[in-house]
Amino acid sequence: MIITNSIDDTRKQIAAARRAGKTIGFVPTMGALHEGHFSLIRAARQKCDFVVVSIFVNPTQFGPAEDLDKYPRTFSQDCQGCSLNGADMVFAPDSQVMYPDENLTWVNVENITDRLCGASRPGHFRGVTTVVTKLFNIVQPDIACFGQKDAQQVSVIETMVRQLNMPVTIIRCPIVREPDGLAMSSRNRYLEPAERQQALCLRLALDKAAELFAAGCTEAATLITAMENVIRQYPLARIDYIAIVDDQLLCPIEKIETQTLIALAVFIGKTRLIDNTTLTPPYGPYAHAGETCQWRQLR
Amino acid sequence: MIITNSIDDTRKQIAAARRAGKTIGFVPTMGALHEGHFSLIRAARQKCDFVVVSIFVNPTQFGPAEDLDKYPRTFSQDCQGCSLNGADMVFAPDSQVMYPDENLTWVNVENITDRLCGASRPGHFRGVTTVVTKLFNIVQPDIACFGQKDAQQVSVIETMVRQLNMPVTIIRCPIVREPDGLAMSSRNRYLEPAERQQALCLRLALDKAAELFAAGCTEAATLITAMENVIRQYPLARIDYIAIVDDQLLCPIEKIETQTLIALAVFIGKTRLIDNTTLTPPYGPYAHAGETCQWRQLR
Numbered sequence: 219m220i221i222t223n224s225i226d227d228t229r230k231q232i233a234a235a236r237r238a239g240k241t242i243g244f245v246p247t248m249g250a251l252h253e254g255h256f257s258l259i260r261a262a263r264q265k266c267d268f269v270v271v272s273i274f275v276n277p278t279q280f281g282p283a284e285d286l287d288k289y290p291r292t293f294s295q296d297c298q299g300c301s302l303n304g305a306d307m308v309f310a311p312d313s314q315v316m317y318p319d320e321n322l323t324w325v326n327v328e329n330i331t332d333r334l335c336g337a338s339r340p341g342h343f344r345g346v347t348t349v350v351t352k353l354f355n356i357v358q359p360d361i362a363c364f365g366q367k368d369a370q371q372v373s374v375i376e377t378m379v380r381q382l383n384m385p386v387t388i389i390r391c392p393i394v395r396e397p398d399g400l401a402m403s404s405r406n407r408y409l410e411p412a413e414r415q416q417a418l419c420l421r422l423a424l425d426k427a428a429e430l431f432a433a434g435c436t437e438a439a440t441l442i443t444a445m446e447n448v449i450r451q452y453p454l455a456r457i458d459y460i461a462i463v464d465d466q467l468l469c470p471i472e473k474i475e476t477q478t479l480i481a482l483a484v485f486i487g488k489t490r491l492i493d494n495t496t497l498t499p500p501y502g503p504y505a506h507a508g509e510t511c512q513w514r515q516l517r
Numbered sequence: 518m519i520i521t522n523s524i525d526d527t528r529k530q531i532a533a534a535r536r537a538g539k540t541i542g543f544v545p546t547m548g549a550l551h552e553g554h555f556s557l558i559r560a561a562r563q564k565c566d567f568v569v570v571s572i573f574v575n576p577t578q579f580g581p582a583e584d585l586d587k588y589p590r591t592f593s594q595d596c597q598g599c600s601l602n603g604a605d606m607v608f609a610p611d612s613q614v615m616y617p618d619e620n621l622t623w624v625n626v627e628n629i630t631d632r633l634c635g636a637s638r639p640g641h642f643r644g645v646t647t648v649v650t651k652l653f654n655i656v657q658p659d660i661a662c663f664g665q666k667d668a669q670q671v672s673v674i675e676t677m678v679r680q681l682n683m684p685v686t687i688i689r690c691p692i693v694r695e696p697d698g699l700a701m702s703s704r705n706r707y708l709e710p711a712e713r714q715q716a717l718c719l720r721l722a723l724d725k726a727a728e729l730f731a732a733g734c735t736e737a738a739t740l741i742t743a744m745e746n747v748i749r750q751y752p753l754a755r756i757d758y759i760a761i762v763d764d765q766l767l768c769p770i771e772k773i774e775t776q777t778l779i780a781l782a783v784f785i786g787k788t789r790l791i792d793n794t795t796l797t798p799p800y801g802p803y804a805h806a807g808e809t810c811q812w813r814q815l816r
Contacts, residue, residue, distance in 0.1 A: 225682060322628050323646075323680035328621045347622075348681075355682040381622035382647075383524060383654040 220307040221297060225356050228309045232270065232357060235306070240267035244359035244386075245305075246350060249273040250290035250404035254394040256303040258363040261391050263304035270357050271300045273310045278321065279345030290407055309357070316352060325351045325382070327374045333468050334370045334461050334481055335492065346371060347378050354386055363389045367401050369481055369494045370468060393493075395421070401493045408489040416452040417486045420493040423448040423460070427480050431497050436474040438462040449484060458483035458490060465496065475499055519606040520596060524655050527608045531569065531656060534605070539566035543658030543685075544604075545649060548572040549589040549703035553693040555602040557662040560690050562603035569656050570599045571608045573615060578644030589706055608656070615651060624650045624681070626673045632767050633669050633760050633780055634791065645670060646677050653685055662688045666700050668780055668793045669767060692792075694720070700792045707788040715751040716785045719792040722747040722759070726779050730796050735773040737761035748783060757782035757789060764795065774798055 222228045232242060243266030245258045251273075262269045273296055280286035293310065300308050324344050330336075331343035354362065364372045372390050379388055394402045399421040400414075409417055423445035430444055442460050449455050463470055465477040474497055481494035521527045531541060542565030544557045550572075561568045572595055579585035592609065599607050623643050629635075630642035653661065663671045671689050678687055693701045698720040699713075708716055722744035729743055741759050748754050762769055764776040773796055780793035 229684075319680075321680055323624070323626045323677050325622070325624050325681070328623065330621060352680075352682045355684055358684065378622050381618075381620055381651075382624070383651045385528075385654055385657065 219301040219305055222307065222309050223311055224315060228356055231307055235268040242266060242357065242359040243269045244357045244362040245271045246353050246362065247271060247273055248275045248289065248404065249296045250292050251296045251299045252402045252404065254365050254367060254402040256299055257394050258365060258391050259300060259303040259305050261363045261389055262361065265361055269305045270307045270309060270359065271305045272353050273308055274316060276345060276349040277313055278348060279342050281339055281341060290404055324348050325378060327378050330377060330468050331374055333463065334459060335483060338458050338483060343374050347374060350375055354384055359386055361387045361389055363391055365391050365393065367393045367403065369479055373468060403491060405489055405491060409486060413454055413486045413489065416454045417491055419449045419452040419455050420482060420484050420491055423482060424480060424493060424495045428495060428497065431474065438472050438474065445482065454487050456485040458485060518600040518604055521606065521608050522610055523614060527655055530606055534567040541565060541656065541658040542568045543656045543661040544570045545652050545661065546570060546572055547574045547588065547703065548595050549591050550595045550598050551701045551703065553664050553666060553701040555598055556693050557664060557690050558599060558602040558604050560662045560688055561660065564660055568604045569606045569608060569658065570604045571652050573610055575644060575648040576612055577620065577647060578641050580638055580640060589703055623647050624677060626677050629676060629767050630673055633758060634782060637757050637782060642673050646673060649674060653683055658685055660686045660688055662690055664690050664692065666692045666702065668778055672767060702790060704788050704790060708785060712753055712785045712788065715753045716790055718748045718751040718754050719781060719783050719790055722781060723779060723792060723794045727794060727796065730773065737771050737773065744781065753786055755784040757784060
């Protein structure tokens, strides 16, 4: 597996793969890789001949009070995992390579970034869309894989790619969970043992909403209250948001009538975790629970 | 010469040229082509095997009170001119092709767009950088040619390309002028005969500044006053701005000590015209006038 740090080297390696007739798959990451990332690498591997993983903790997507400095860096294990899961190349630039001078140029997706995580983390998505644009321009992949765990991020990137006519296909890959149901996240390693246990409340709240929905409840307010009640049982948990929104522009809805995203962010101690599930009607009160609920398929 | 209207067709044609081993040159325009545009096409022709010209009057770069509706459309003459000057393809999408839904995604270059034309035309450059990003992603050219007449536009696009790592080389081509010195512009055709005569004041004001500079004057305030005095002699002219700025971030300077842009925008009647020149020190009071002034080279 090739490891590059400079943009020129990266371009040269990819140009060589292109000349050899290979298609390019891309998985942008911030490192601290886990099974969720590895599933993205395997998805890219299945579809493309040459798989590039970027590892870059992007400063422009962290707020001033966020965890940029303590974000986990595990580079050598990351490279091992990339190699084992079929990556051909890791591009690991430092900040000076990605932002050599004061950055004045931003890609911004409006509206859809104002809600959910965007409301809690102003500027976050502008940093994400800007760095992903830069990485796409460096790697010029045919496909790029993103995880559904960051559901809003994928929607924002899909909108950006479509509206800026970027020549890349975005692949949305399912959430990967720990055996007990906690969505995998690089930030899980911040959790103390007691926090790790209580972190399960995100998944249990989504469970509750899916159960009620399968039993016929389509009122967003009712589902949100039920989720809040689940989370209130966990003293280390503090809700950032619980949102029931349409699948496209992520606008809050009152009644679930089309494909709908339930997303939440919860602080467990000082660690902010997110999770989500998608509910797909038609399910009236008489539909069979479980069989048709997409969330069940993620188990 | 091929003419395309859809993005898919455009991509297919360009992919075929790529497969044939051709390099791609690109000239984005809003049509109403004149000798200035043709010089860009010829520059692309010299450097590349396959030259694409886009003709698209981009609504997102016009302000609500600006001339979008009356902007000149001369499509068949434009195509003839493209063909005569060596273009292989014209991409002429309509607005529905370029903006099929409400556009939420914007590329914005901060700071450098706040001044000069950016101050007079809020949102203008955001529209330019967004549409140019879209066109670059559709055409994926090796080089793209822009005219120095829109000096701020080229600086903004160079900054965008560099900071977003776009895989394209920007070629800055010199201003093309009418025999009497008026910078060529699609908007010149708005001018009534009396206005056309008085439109020469932009060039004459730049002349005056270059003369004073060549004679040793490096004080921006003095040069600007002299330029204002030239333009005041023309009753149909109303100054929008006169700016003496550094060549990189376009910040106002007091004394010309490095390569410097003098740019101005002047309304002639209702038509807003722009022009500029670049002055390159070192010229003290004792330097030889004329020989070393870049502006002279543009004649």
